[in-house]
Amino acid sequence: MRHRSRSFLRGTAVALALALAATISIAGQTQSPAKPAAAKAAPANAAAGKAYKAPRTPDGQPDLQGFWTNSTYVPLQRPNGVTKEIYTPDEAEAAIKAAAARESEQTEPGTTADVHYDFTQFGLDRSQSTFARNLRTSLIVDPPDGKLPPVNAIGQKRQQERAAARKAAGGQYDAVENMPIGSRCIIMGGAGPPMMNAGYNANYQIVQAPGYVMILTEMIHDVRIIPLDSRPQQPAGVKQWVGLSRGRWEGDTLVVETTNFNGKNAFQGSSENLKVTERFTRTADDTISYRFTVEDPQTWDRPWTAEAPLAKTDGPIFEFACHETNYGIANILAGARADEKKAAEQKKGSN
């Protein structure tokens, strides 16, 4: 076993729980971390959706309001070697167990991977929070093989151009602008659209008002205000990080179409001409079926569709003021300069 802390964890977990409760009163913290609120989620959604009648807002919309999470262990693409589309509940349980074990595995001291805080100590291990159950073997439901369609020639050319531009700009740690946008606290993967599991703090709040739906993403506080009044889309020149969304109800399903992306937050290598169509259907008190279709002829020759259920979770959404006092960027740049200085001194010494 390559675990520094595994035996410690095993040997003291119960004692720790008691001691923590006694010494620092961690309210609400338990040793039964998983709250799989969406145990009945997908693929039974369709059947459940027919039987279930969503509550209504005062103005008559199906009520999607509340706090939701899309945290999941199901990968976007079907793992190699898995041929079935839907797991049995036992198989899904085994897959979750394996993924959870990998996630909580302790790193080897003295390795690059060990230079990090322990996720299990900061509640970032997914099993420590609510996550959405899904019997699917991949979030992608179409193409039927559960894999992303191949990137077409236009998309490949763009990816090469993007790579060349990055190379021309210099090393990743040469300038703030060269660092990933997530590290720079500009936007993270949870915002979308499509809204993808952010890994941790994968929480959303939906609020409905007459004519509007608002979706707040916890990480990092991105908001989409979606008008439902069939207003025309803005001109193509008006672009945003999260695009511009327009919504409508089709029966009890909220359909949201988003275009006008600025292209700087490419989704799976997409272009700024990405179009995302999301479908939200409340299928149970604790579940929203969330399906999205991605179209971008400049990246893929065919649309593709995924399903990632939202499970009800506890609020509130906490502020995620990411850039304030973000020491990380300065420290990383200082680290790179220190490395350069050290390398220069070593070179000088060897001459």
Added chain:
Amino acid sequence: MRITLAVATAAAALLGVAQLHAHHAFAAEFDVNRPLTLKGTLVKWEMVNPHSWFHVDIKDKDGKVSTWMIEGGSPNQLIRMGVTKTTVPVGTELVIEGYQAKDGTQKAVGRNFVLADGKRLFLGGSAGGVSDPAKAK
């Protein structure tokens, strides 16, 4: 109290194991060859995102006190679990195992936060419990 700065001589095993949740490249910020153990007193906890910063006063063997800044995880999830500035107040004695900043300043990533009696500070649950049918309800 004492400060221990054990500098590893072994070459880092550059396995490049991907950290699923890593917000940024911690190995670019902190030095794998500068593991350390710090024992001190919490004097300030910056509950800021994306990463908490714990300011800890460390006394060296001559009694001189200096403040170190220790990077940890997002405060949001801690708050959600009930870990707050009230439950971990200023004055808490901590032992921190981690790695020092590459630029040699008094900053470190806190690999483990341990209370004075040897117990982990923030251990929030056991992933093994996720598949216990009795608990999966």
